[in-house]
Structures are given as C-alpha cells and as structure tokens.
Amino acid sequence: MMFLFERDTWQEVYDSLTKNKLRSILTMIGVWWGILLLIGLLGAARGLENSFNRLFGDFATNSVFVWGQSTSKPFKGFQEGRMVNLTLTDAKKIEENVEGIEFVVPRNQNSSLVVRNFQSGTFSVNGDYPLLDKVQKKKLIHGRFLNQSDIDDNKKVAVISEDIYLQLFEKDADVIGEYIQINSINFRVIGMFKNGNQNMGPTSDLHIPFTTFQQIYNQGERIGWMMLTGKPEADIKQVEEDAKLLLKNLNKVHPEDKRAFGSFNLGKEFAKITGFLTGMQFLTWFVGIATLIAGVFAIGNILLITVKERTKEIGVRRALGATPFEIKRQIIVEAVFLTLLAGLLGIITGGWILIAIDSAFGQGSDAVLVNASVSIAVVFVALIILVVLGSLIGLIPAFKATSIKPIEALREE
Template sequence: MKFLLDKDTWQEIYGSIRKNKVRTGITIIGVMWGIFLLVVLLGAARGVENNFNKLFGSFATNSVFVWAQQTAEPFKGFQEGRQIRLKMSDLESIKNEIKGLEFVVPRLQRQALAVNNFKTGTFGVFGDYPELDKVQKKDLVYGRFINDEDILKKRKVCIIEEEIYKQLFDKDVYPIGTYIKINNINYNVVGMYKQGQIGGGGPQGNIHIPFTTFQQVYNIGDGVGWMMITGKPEFDITQIEADVKLLLKNLHKVHPKDERAIGSFNLGKEIAKVTGFLTGMQFLTWFVGIATLIAGVFAIGNILLITVKERTKEIGIRRALGATPWEVKRQIILESVFLTSIAGALGIILGGLVLMIIDVTIGSGPEAALLNPTVNIPVILIAALTLVILGTLIGLIPAQTAVSVRPIEALREE
C-alpha cells in the first residue's frame, strides 16, 4: 500500500488528467450523473413511501369498510329502492360465519355542535369501540382512547382531535379532565390525538364517544352506521369482502346479484396496488441508476484505453527501466478508481443537496407529495462500493492492454 502514499504516483495521475482535461471532465460528469440519478430517484421513492405511510400508516392494511345502501333489484316480495339498515346482530353473524377475521368494528356518526365556554364549533361525532384504536391507530398527545368500562357504563366521555382543541380551548390549557358540551350534554375529555390524513374529519376534526353512549344519546337502538373489518394477514381480504357482502345480502333478503345494496371499500386491495407501485418504482430506480453508472464507468474505461494508447512509448520506457507489469497495471487501475471515486463523491453530494432542496420546498406542508425524501446511509455506501468495484474491474482492461505490448515495440511507437 506504500504506492498510495507515493508522491510520484499521484503526480502521474494528475499529469494524465491535466493532459486531457475536457475528456476527463466529460467522463467524470457521466459517472457523476449516474450516481446523482440513483440518489435522487431513491430519495424521491422514499419520499413517496413516507407520504404513503403517513396517509395509511394508522390503518390496519388488511381492512375493508362495509355499509348499507338502497337495493337495486326487487327480491322476495320487497320492492326496488328499499333502504337496508345494518344491525348489531349482523356483526355477530359475521364473526360466527366468516373465517379469517381479526376485528369487526361497528361505527356511528353524526354532526354536532360542541361548546366550551364561549367557543363553539360543529364537528363530526363518532360512536366507537376500543377496537377502533387497533385498526386505525390514534396518535395520542394526551390521555387515552375509549376503553371497555366506557362502553359498559355508557360513560359520557370523549376523545378529541388536536384541531378541535385549538378551536375550543385557550392556548396551553391542559384539556384532560375538562368538560365540553356536545348538543347540550356535558362530556369529560379523556384524550386528545393528532389528526390523521386519512379517516380524519377534515379541517374541523373529529370527536369520539363510546358506541353505547352514542346509541343512548341519539336513540339509535341496535343500528350500525358502517363496519370496519380487518382480516388476519394470512387471509385474502378480497375474499373476506365478498363473503361478508354475500352474508349481509342473505340476512337482509337482498338479491345475490344486487351490487348496490351493500357498499364497500377494500382498503387492503388499494394499499396493495400502491405498495406494488412503490416496489416497481424502487426496482426501476435501481435499474436506471445502475445502468447509468455502468455506462459512465465504461466511458472511463474507454478514456483510459485512449490514454494508454497515447502513452505507449512512455509505458515502454518505464518497462525498459525495470517497471514490472503489475506496477504498470496498478497505476492505471488506481487512476480508474480515482476517477470513479471523485465522480461518485460529487454525484452523492449533488444528489443530497437536491433532496434537501426538495424537502425544503415541495416536501413540506400537509399537501406534500414527497415527505422527507432521504436515502439510507447503507444504500449510499453500497452504491459507492459498487462504483469502486466497477472502477477497478474496468481499469483492468486498459491495464492489461498496457502490459500486453512488448517494451521494444512500445519504444518504436510514434
């Protein structure tokens, strides 16, 4: 390794680069562009993935939403246009007859006026069970979510979103233990959470109260607004969706081919589409980046072949003076690795700067398409190591060419 510290070694590399400044510069730009593309595309892919996780990360991915609508066909004496109403008994039938279920969570919703002292606002009020926090995780800031005791005792407690806190409370007021009025009924605030992108109540926010309390206050009886159904990971959520809808049609005497009576949204299927897109995007990113890198490295190999041809007489003199074939090879390989390393470092730095600019500009704000576009350090190290290996391998070609010429023939070269 002493040759790496040898001043003459680096002077020779510098002299070679200085003789062909334009050619060397263009070659370095080619390799730099390759790793720059790789870094930026990987960062952009990560930004899209981060945004996707922000949107859907709180949901159990293997989930489907089911609700009732009007029938589209007459069946068993019932006319077309009959309004279907889901019941709590439907949930028990689903739990007992459908395989592969993890959670079946009923939900209710109304709009209501909430008041705290002289501050008011109209918000979405949801009747929920504790299991909701398992299929749609709440990012709690203070307190807790609904628990089993709340359900059993029909407690008048509520959990509010952060946006509601900002509208109904003075700044720095601790909300837990305070009371707010919802449609003139006092509710004890037991929790506050950050608003999610998906499933939230829009800019106004949501309030959650126990399902049984909602039933009693709004005189719902055993009605259900809609269900969130989560399947076990090993079961196909699309099949679960079809089985649930068919069962509900049978329970409510709906024609089996009626596609309107029972509505659904398969979150698991939609998420699978997005994850498939992200996987394809990452593969394409690596393919484009590596292909561009290889093209740039081959360009370095071609430049070194030309350089070797131009320096044939010089190499012949070195061989005649006693330089071994390995010493000649080593010098050319070192030049190849040096050029690829410089180009790689510049590409990584430039790519990092571009990702920082993207993060500061279009990567911030609630509507950002790219969230925190970054590249993991191990990925950068792997890319850099790959570049060095490619530089070494491509340097072997001109190096072998350099030592394949006999010294006496090299000295005759004009």
Template sequence: MKFLFEKDTWQEIYGSIRKNKTRTAITIFGAFWGILLLVGLLGAAKGIENSFNSMFGDFATNSVFISGSRTSMPFKGFQEGRQIKLTTRDVDLIRSEIKGIQFVVPRNATGGQVTNGFKTGNFTVFGDFPLLDKVQKKKLTDGRFLNQKDINENRKVCVISDGIYKELFDKDEEAVGTYLKVSNISYQVVGVYKSGRFEGKNNLHIPFSTFKLVYNQGDKFQWMVVTGKQEFDIVQVEADVKLLLKNIHNIHPEDNRAFRGFNLGKEISKVTGFLTGMQFLTWFVGIATLIAGVFAIGNILLITVKERTKEIGIRRALGATPGIVRQQIILESLFLTLLAGSLGIIAGGLILMLIDSQDWLTNPTVNIPIILIAYSVLVFLGTLIGFIPAYMATIVKPIDALREE
C-alpha cells in the same frame, strides 16, 4: 502502497484530468448519473412507502370498510333504489357466521359544533366502541381512549384529536377533565390523541351508545370496519361479509351497488407490490447505469492511453517498469470512479433533501449500508475496468512507443 503517497503520482493524474477537462467530465458522468439515479429512486420509493404508512399505518392492514347504499336490482318484492341501513344485528351475525373475522367495529359519524368557552368550531363527531383502538391505534398524548364502562353507562365523555385541541385550547392548557359542549350537550374530555392523515385532524369520539341515544340512531349505524385474521384473504372475507349481508337484507346476490366497500388490505397489497417492483427496477436500472458508466470510464482511458503512447514510451525508456505504468492507469481509473460516486451520492442526497423540504414525500431516505454497498460495487468495477487500459499501456514496447506520432 508507497506508490499511492508519492506526489508525482497525483500530479500526473491531476495533469491528465486538467489537460482533458471535457473528456474527464464525460468520463465520470455515466457513473455519476448511475449512483445518483440509484440513490434518488430508492429514496423516492422509501418516501412513497413512508407517505402510505403515515396515511394508513394506524389501521390494521387486513381491514375493509363496508357501508350500506341503495339497491340497483329488484328482489323478493322489493323495488330497486331501496336504502340499506346496517344494524347491530348484522354485526353479531358476521362475527358468528364468517370465518377469519378478527374484529367487527360499527361506527357512526355526524357534524357538530363544539364549544370551549368563547372558542367554537365545527368538527366531525364519531360514535365509537373501545375496540376501534385495536383496529386503528390511537397515539394518545394525554388521558385515555373510550372504555367499556363508557359504553355500558352511556357516559357523556369524549376523546379529541390534537387538531381540535389546538383550535379550542390555549398552548399547554390541560384538556383532560374539562368539559366541551357538542351541539349544546356537555361532554367531559378524557383523552387527547395525535391525529393521522386518513381520517383528518379535527375529530371527536364519543361512546357508540351515547351517540345512539343523542342522535336517535336506534340499532342502526353508518358503516363498519371488518378486520380479518392475518392468515385469511381479506378480499374473500369482504366477499363473504357482503354475501351474508345480502341474505340478511333481501338483496339480489348479483347486486353490487347495495353496499359500498373500501378494502384497505387489498390496496396495501397493491402498494406493497408496486414498491417491491419499483425497488427491483431501481436496483436494475441503477446497477445497469453504473456498469455502463464504468465501461465509459474504461473506454475513455483506452483513448487516453492511446494518446499518451509516446509519453508512456519515454517513461519506460527512463526505467519505469510495466508494473508502475499499470498502477498509474488503474489508480486514475479508481480516482475517477471515486469522484463520480462521491458527487453522485452528494447530488442524490441534496435532491432527497429538496423533496423532503417541499413535503412531496414523507422522509425520503436511503439506508447508509445500501449507499455503502452501491459505492463499493462502483469502486470495485472501476478498479476492475482499469486493468484493460493498464494492460494495453504495458504491452507496447518502449521503442515502438517512441516512434508513435
């Protein structure tokens, strides 16, 4: 250990590096690039995952969105092109007939002019059930979400997103308890929530029953969110629901255009698989690049040892033991590895900070333990590879080394 703290040891390492600056740069580039690639790709994968979660994270992952469209095939006397309207009866039958159903949430939406005093804006007005808060959890900042009493009594109440709050209210103004005019009908604000990116920032929610009366929807609605239990395949649940709806509405079994659908569970599975594959590829490429970089360090040190054969012979003749020579070469290998790893981590961190500042991805980060593991692997390999040139330096006899030209 005393060898590590001797001034001459580090002066010799510094002299060797300074003497061959270009070679030193080439030596450390491979390991530097390997850990930079590892940090950068892992951070990017995490950023993609965070971006996806920020967009869909509020929704129950095992969900599918289904809406009525137009038929593309004639069936049982009905012509093609018939518009299909979903009804509350469909919801009841889905709940009772389809296995694996956890929630079925019918929804309506329309555009509406919303006014608060002299401030006005055009926003999306949703007609919803309280059950929506279980399927798409609302991050309330004030008040509450819709409840069953609002539905039963057809109350004129609303829950607004923070986007509407910022446009129609002054900063720090109390919104809950005030009244907004939606298409000239007054609604009392009962809650404010932080909006996500999936449905936008300017949404207003009123009771489904109130929406039905105000906009004369009857028992019809525009689309529904069907959430399956976690142990059931949401793709199969979607297929079962659509088949049941085809039977209810007299649609040809092979007509695939009568209902539109977006299977969130299926898309999340795709993204999850992609992220898993990307992380595996990142580790594989990163570790392979690290190993290649470390071997490059070993090869360059072998060349350095060859060039310093005479110098090593002089040191041996002056009393330097094989152990001292070996330690010197191994320490030089370790130092170059540590330098390459440190620069790679710093550069990778700066790149991730740049990506984050530009909002290309959401919070692209790498866990500290992962960085420490990668760094430890690099140091271990760098030390290990140093034994090869160190051994080559010690097997040369001093008298032969002094004859080297």
C-alpha cells in the same frame, strides 16, 4: 496494498489526469450524472413512500370498510330500492363466520352542535369501541382513549380532536376533566388527539362510547358502517367478498345485487401503491445503474486513448524493470480513482438536490414528498458498484498497456 500509500502512485495518477484536464472532466460527467440520477430518484421514491405511509399510517392497512346502501334488485318479497341498515348482529356474524377476520369494529357517526361556555361548533360525533384504537391508532396528545369500562357503564366521556380544542378552549387551557355539551348533554373530556388522515374515510372530530351514542341518538342495534381488519396472512379481497355475501344472506338481499352494500378496500388500494413504489424503485435502480455503466465505459474508452498516448512511457517503465502486473495495477488505480471521484461528487450533489426537494415539497401536512432521502446502506452499495465497475473497466486498458512489447513501445512515435 502498500502501493496505495506511496506518493509516486498518486503523483502518476495526478500527472495522467492533468495532462488533459478537459478530457478528464468530461469523462467523469457520465458517472457523476449516473450516481446523481440514482440518488435523486431513490430519494424521491423514498419521499413518496413516506408520504403514502403518513397518509395510511393511522390505519391497519389490511382493512375494508363496509356500509349499507339501497338495493338494486327485488328479492324475497322486498322491492327494489329498499334501504339496508347494518346491525351489531351483522357485525357479530361476520366476526364468527368469515375466515381470515382479525377485528370487526362497528361504528356510528352523527353531526352535532358541540358547546363549551360561549363557544360552539358543529362537529362529527363518533360512537366507537376501544378496539378502534388498534385498527386506527390515535395520536394522543393528552389523556387516554375510550376503554371497556366506558362502554359497560355508558359513560358520558369524550375524546376530542385538536381542532375542537383550538375552537372551543382558550389558549393553553387544561383540557382533561373539562366538560363540553353534545346535544345539550354534558360530557367530560378524557383525551385529546392530533388530527390525521383527513382525506381517509369519514372525519373523526370527537369520539364517545358506542353504547352512549346508542342512547343519545336512539340508534338501537343499528350501526353506520363497520371496519373489517384481516389477519396478516389473509387475502383482504376475499374477506371483503365473503363479508358482503354473508351480509346479503342476513339481510335478504339478492346475491347478484352489487349496490346494496358499499365498501372501500383499504388493503387493495395499499397493495396497488406498494406495487407501484416497488416498480418505481426497480426502475430507478435500473436507470441509475445503466447510466453508471455507460459513464464507466466512457472512462474505459478515455483510458484506452490515454494508454495509446503513453505507449512510449510504458515502454520505458517496462525496460527499467516494471512488471506487467505493476503497469496493470497503475491503470486500474486510475480507473477506480476517476470513477470514485465522480461518484462522490454525484452523491454530494444528489444530497443537495434532496435537501432542496425536501424544502420545496416536503413541508406541511399536505407534503407530496416527505423526508426525501436515501439510507447510508444505499450510498455504500453505490460506492461498491462504482469500485467494481471501475476495476473491471480498468482491466481493458490495463491489458492493452501490457500487450505491447517494450522494444516496440520504445519505437512508438
């Protein structure tokens, strides 16, 4: 390894590459483009993945939403078109009987006028259990979310969104402990959360205890919809099918009625996205490495031409005592140096491109590519691949250089 620190080694590399600068530059372009493509595509894929993770981030992804609709088939004396209303009993039965269920979260929602002093606005009011914070984590800015005491005592407390705060409260006003009116009933604010996932499911502007919601809207046992979360190992598609079948039995709905219950399987959609991202990353690595290999082969071809041009020089070195190993080593060093130099330039350029992508597409709540970047580990892997490919491709001209006998090399014109 000491030869790498010798000035003569690098002087020879410099002389070899500068004899034909244009050819050396054109040779490096293939590797430069390959690593640039690899870094750029991997960074874009990571940005897309971050965007999806931010979109789904607040939700337990192995989940399905289920709600009641109208029947499409008559059954057991009931006519077609009957509205099906879900109840707390339905939720309890699903929790007890459907295999793979981890949480069942009944939910209610209504639109109401919310008033504070002389400010007012119409917002969605949600009746919820504390369990919601486990399956759809709230990004609390101040205070707390609902707890079991709020449910048991039917407390008139509310957790509001940042949007409500901005509309109903003065700038920099302390929100915790203040009162707002919902349907002319005073509620004490106990928490404020940051809005998120605005396009995922029903909007959540304001949360009050489920039991309090039952009272002020006279809901009784009825629920608007329920969120079913499967265990990590559970098949969420099967959970959805089993839950719907049980609900049909409980509500006297025809087994083949496909309209009576609506659902949105978040786990299934998330699996599609995960599969797409995995495929995209595989394709990125394949295209990037294929381009790198093509670029490295170009370096090998150019080095073969260089060896041909340096046949007499190599013959002189052999006549002066240079061993075949030393000749091979020098050629391989040149190949690895060219490959690494082109690769490092590609990594730097790729980094600039990712910075530009992040500035153009990664800003704001609706960003398409969030924090488009690659990890240090990926950069190291790319560099290792370059060293290995450079070494292997350098062997071809290296063996070519040592295959010529010194006396024949000295005769070469």
